[in-house]
Amino acid sequence: MTRLNAVILAGGRAERLGGASKPDLVVGGRRLLDTAIAAARRAGCERIVVVGPPELEAPGCLVVREEPPFGGPVAGLAAGIAALDGADHRADVVVLASDLPDAEAAVALLLAGRADAPAADGVCLIDRSGRSQWLTAVYARAALARAFDELTEPDGDPARLHGTAMRRLAASVHLTLVTDDGTTRDIDTWSDLAEARHTTGGTTMNESQHPEVLDEWVAEAAPLLGLDPADVPIGTLLELARRAAHGVARPAAPVTTFLLGLAVGSGRPDDVESLADRLGALAEQRGGGGGGTAL
Known part of the structure; x- marks a missing residue:
């Protein structure tokens, strides 16, 4: 069985939520960040890195941040991968956003898809509208390393990743798409939060x-x-x-x-x-x- 580590991205501005800390929002009696961490642990991830502000409480996890802050998901992911230095490079990396109320179900789908496509660079969920959810995915660490090398040419400076769109990274890796059954719904607005709490009995x-x-x-x-x-x-x-x-x-x-x-x-x-x-x-x-x- 392939070994796993995890990177949880928790450092966005949450502008449509008035700057609220999305990882600390509570749905179903649990912080969204805790839900993501629990999903990674249930999957058997050996090391979990949370990319976000240093004041985030993430027991048992390493909290790091991209420099400069708010560099976007690619810069954040690169910072998270760098923090796994010393971990088995052959291990896959579970990547999750920190605003997924159904993170555990999403990870279960990803692992099943990964088992069916071991030769791919990874798997990611595709939502009901046909959009690839690159931040709900499992990546081969070597594939991410190659993609980061390409995106930071010619000098390998991580600052070049600041503001880079995830689609550019995704274009450098071969991902198998796994159909989502609603598990990638995230929290971007107050309406999203209210709906998530209502469906979990916590409106x-x-x-x-x-x-x-x-x-x-x-x-x-x-x-x-x-x-x-x-x-x-x-x-x-x-x-x-x-x-x-x-x-x-x-x-x-x-x-x-x-x-x-x-x-x-x-x-x-x-x-x-x-x-x-x-x-x-x-x-x-x-x-x-x-x-x-x-x-």
């Missing part, structure tokens, strides 16, 4: 309340309070409200988010995501995982 809002409405509301309300709408972490607040309502009681949702606002306004050094996660964990601990009333 954070009534179905009649669309995330776009919340965006509009924040855009109107924030200036009234002298705030920049872009600074309001809607997804973080919704998830904290859900955890408080579920772990304590429904009225705890607005009270808990207000407490978070007071803490941030008082100049606490902790970042909003960290404080929200600690409050959410406290609420879940109090409720034992199911003692309150869900939103």
